[in-house]
Amino acid sequence: MTLRLVFMGTPDFAVPVLDAFLKAGDEIAAVYSQPPRPAGRGQKLTPSPVQAFAEQHGLPVRHPVSLKSADAQAEFAALKADAAIVVAYGLLLPKPILDAPKHGCFNLHASLLPRWRGAAPIQRAIMAGDLETGVCAMQMDVGLDTGPVLLREIVAITPRMTVSELHDELVRVGAPLMVRAVHGYAKGQIQPQAQSAEGVTYAAKLLKDEGRIDWTKSAIEIDRAVRALNPGIGTHFEINGERIKLLAAEPVAGSGAAGTALDDTGKIACGDGALNLLKLQRPGKTPVAIGDFLRGLPLPKGTRVG
Numbered sequence: 001m002t003l004r005l006v007f008m009g010t011p012d013f014a015v016p017v018l019d020a021f022l023k024a025g026d027e028i029a030a031v032y033s034q035p036p037r038p039a040g041r042g043q044k045l046t047p048s049p050v051q052a053f054a055e056q057h058g059l060p061v062r063h064p065v066s067l068k069s070a071d072a073q074a075e076f077a078a079l080k081a082d083a084a085i086v087v088a089y090g091l092l093l094p095k096p097i098l099d100a101p102k103h104g105c106f107n108l109h110a111s112l113l114p115r116w117r118g119a120a121p122i123q124r125a126i127m128a129g130d131l132e133t134g135v136c137a138m139q140m141d142v143g144l145d146t147g148p149v150l151l152r153e154i155v156a157i158t159p160r161m162t163v164s165e166l167h168d169e170l171v172r173v174g175a176p177l178m179v180r181a182v183h184g185y186a187k188g189q190i191q192p193q194a195q196s197a198e199g200v201t202y203a204a205k206l207l208k209d210e211g212r213i214d215w216t217k218s219a220i221e222i223d224r225a226v227r228a229l230n231p232g233i234g235t236h237f238e239i240n241g242e243r244i245k246l247l248a249a250e251p252v253a254g255s256g257a258a259g260t261a262l263d264d265t266g267k268i269a270c271g272d273g274a275l276n277l278l279k280l281q282r283p284g285k286t287p288v289a290i291g292d293f294l295r296g297l298p299l300p301k302g303t304r305v306g
Helices: 012-023 049-056 070-076 097-101 121-127 163-186 218-227 290-297
Strands: 003-011 027-032 038-039 044-046 084-085 105-109 132-139 149-156 236-239 242-250 266-270 272-283
Touching: 003 012, 003 049, 012 027, 012 049, 027 049, 044 084, 049 097, 049 236, 070 097, 084 163, 105 163, 121 163, 121 218, 149 163, 163 218, 218 242, 218 272, 236 266, 272 290
Parallel strands: 003 027, 003 084, 084 105
Antiparallel strands: 038 044, 105 132, 132 149, 236 242, 242 272, 266 272
16 A cells, blocks of 8 residues: 655654655655754854655755644645655644544654653653653644554663663664554554543653752662653763763762762762763763773862862
8 A cells, every 4th residue: 555645743752753664665745844943153044853864865955934824724635645745843733734644643662652742752751760651653643642543662771871862772673663553544544542630741842950969869760760851952060160061981889969960080970870981072072981080080089079
């Protein structure tokens, strides 16, 4: 079966899903993505990863700033799509958009719904210490990630897994899952199942302030934040007023006043346990391992970090 689809997505996470539908032989009537944004030191307007991929494959790209207007909705309906595939698009879809395709709109969500509905499910799962997460192929409705689920697959979160590693594993699993789900639904072979009313949690949008390390938290909590927020908003602390990015760390045994160096190797006391600093970055410098960092900025025992 060949489907006529509209694809709606923006970041790297969405690209393999678009690629999977192309390889399945489906017709992509149009690609919707967020408009190009300023990026890099020159702040040059840069297309989203989805737009760049779509243009490489000769697909028409649209990036309206809203889908609420009658004109935008009429343009979408005129595509006469069998379905719309939505992956981290970035705009809310009004009911006229949801209702326009023959089979509706389908979303790939990076959690095991109803856990972690919302904007940052991958990061929040790591920060919460979840042992597993997954992907869901969901039929969309007007709620926030509340629609019925067609297919889901579980992915383990290993103890040292970073957000990049989990992201890549979810994409690897999610792209073929989405193709199977949408094609199966179109053929009448898959029936969506309503989400449970129990176990609902929300993955709130990440705020920059969450990247500042609070040394009164446990070493385990801080380590989770480091693994969840890099790359992205990142994690940081201060030494003598200098902002230091913390890119990698590991929790270890140790005790002392929170935020105090316990030795001269980069071992910092936390509210519970201690954290070995592994990879850091000073302003305007390249990231370095702790040994190289300490040669430029020693942290003798008793040093306070903020």
